[in-house]
Amino acid sequence: MDHGTLALLVPLFALAIPIVAIWTTHQRRVEEIRAKADVEKAGHFAAQTSQLEERVRVLERIITDRGTSLAQEIEALRADEGTSAPPKKLQ
Numbered sequence: 001m002d003h004g005t006l007a008l009l010v011p012l013f014a015l016a017i018p019i020v021a022i023w024t025t026h027q028r029r030v031e032e033i034r035a036k037a038d039v040e041k042a043g044h045f046a047a048q049t050s051q052l053e054e055r056v057r058v059l060e061r062i063i064t065d066r067g068t069s070l071a072q073e074i075e076a077l078r079a080d081e082g083t084s085a086p087p088k089k090l091q
Contacts (some may be wrong), residue, residue, distance in 0.1 A: 012028075062074070
C-alpha cells in the first residue's frame with residue numbers, strides 16, 4: 001500500500017466513525033419507539049381482553065341462572081351500566 005492510498009483512507013475512516021455513531025444512535029431510538037408502541041398495544045389488548053372476559057362472565061351468569069327471566073336480567077344489567085333503554089314487552 002503506497003502513501004497516497006493510505007493518505008486517502010485515513011480521513012475516510014475518520015469520517016466514517018461519526019457516521020456510524022449517528023446511525024447506531026438513530027437505530028436505537030427507532031427501536032425504543034417501537035418498544036413503546038408494543039407496550040401500548042399490549043396494554044390495549046390486555047384491557048380489551050379483560051373487558052371481553054367480564055362480558056363472558058356476565059353472559060355465563062345469565063345463561064346459567066335459571067331463577068330469573070332473561071329479559072329481567074338484561075334490564076338489570078342495563079341499569080347497572082347506566083344505559084336506560086326502554087323495556088320491551090316479551091310475548
